[in-house]
Amino acid sequence: MYVSTQGALAGKVALVAGATRGAGRAMAVELGAAGATVYATGRTTREKVSEVGRATETIEETAELVTAAGGTGIAVPVDHLEPEQVRALVERIEREQGRLDVLVNDVWGGEHLITFGKKSWEVNLENGLRMLRLGVETHLITSHYALPLLVRRPGGLVVEVTDGTEEFNKTFRENLFFDVTKNTPIRMAYGLAQELKEFGGTAVSISPGFLRSEQMLDHFGVTEENWRDAVEKEPHFAIAETPHYLGRAVAALAADPDRARWSGKSVSSGELAKVYGFTDLDGSRPDAMGYFRDVVFGGKEGTAADYR
Template identity: 75%
Template sequence: MNAGTRALEGKVALVAGATRGAGRAMAVELGRAGAVVYATGRTTRERRSEVGRPETIEETAELVTAAGGTGIAVRVDHLETDQVRALVERIDRDHGRLDVLVNDVWGGDHLLEFETRVWDLSIERALRMLRLAQDAHLITSHCALPLLIRRPGGLVVEITDGTPEFNTDHYRENMVFDLAKYAPARMAWALAHELKPYGGTAVCLSPGFLRSEEMLDHFGVTEENWRDAVAKDPHFAIAESPAFLGRVVAALAGDPERGRWNGQARFGGELAAHYGVTDVDGSRPDCLGYFTDVVFGGKRAGAEAYR
């Protein structure tokens, strides 16, 4: 399942929020499986978004093409309905179909205020975070799903951070962040009901401890020497590359029986075990098991036992 398959040849995917991190990796792996991938986001080589990072959608599209797919970068603010509608109209004109929609829009990390009670939060920052996590996903689904349901078998993947079950047991120390990350799971559950009559599937997925560009920068390491960061945070030993979730999404999109996951919210590692997907180092990080047993459960074990 990791390489060499062209299960998505002739398929068209839209990865909303593909500028960096898991979004970029999902776009690349869908392309590696043969898909045409529209990679959207707000940061281009000419203009950065409020996130302020250097990664661009053009780079993502080039990586998709280099992997064997067809990458198409389109600058879209997914909070602007007219921009999303124009994007979908372009996909319809160019291909007349949409087979996979990945709702990965976020870009709210810079708005987080951890260990701050709701009455002490900046309400402007809080509402902006909710808009990015909820409104952008809703607008994208509203505009894109009429094209996706034109053919049976469409797939919607909502991306979040943690599953409802996991987050219920472990408060994130920010009520608004908690709401923001619960919403995509509930959206996938609701979309599962709405898509089922059209042969569609909706799933919510979460990465584990993600080695995103921002996280690597935080620890002062690169993907090549990321294990050096374990000295600063021992739990980083369970970290997974963005490609891990990307490979899971590509396997899911290529599975004719993916309806088995309809409406569910899962960690990527759970589906990786089912599909035989591994990370770039050949391991299969079980972040859910590690955090449940070791971090929160007090079990004396190293991360290697969960890779």
């Protein structure tokens, strides 16, 4: 049975690294809706745009949405590839809050670097290595500086956000650099779970399903209001979910006093929805990973509607 997370994180402090848009923004907002103070970091501000090239979403806007949802949003421009910037960020959190309860490692921004359909020796090497830096090195740097503050109190939570669960990613992701980048956070969560155990901490790897992020909606030329129009072009988009589905999953994890049961595991938004009872914004409960496992890869008779 679903237990609302409203107010459950009052007094808690979260850092969502990579909260400019998409899943990062939604996780920050849903943590705020549960009452948390959320530091939202990223590279795109109202004055400066990152290499992603989208000026339409900023960390300031994310922080405002967090506050509007009921939490306290604090925007901090940070390039998580720059150790000194991350160190300064954590020092600021310590100075202003004296604690850190939730760390969400969601830094990415490498979609523009992916080339599918080519061998690892045929793709642009610089782009491939940049993907690894954006999706792996940033997570390691952030954890290095943030975890000493997080482990001061038992019960800390680290969420490693990636694309695909451990089960789903047994299927090659069609670009070796992308494959390695998105599998690494799964292993990081496993390793961090071992390191955090003696401090009463939990580390979990989590993946959305087919995400209706701002970039994905733009890719298909649709909006959140008419997203189903894209199903004709991409039938599997019928199982798509909003970023808030993942956000609610993370808020449920953070509010769960028994969250250690998930430590070291790789889970999806749809899997956690079955346990915690939350839904997507439209009231549905999509299980994209189950749909791909059974129908797309497993050959089972069924449609996306059967997994919503």
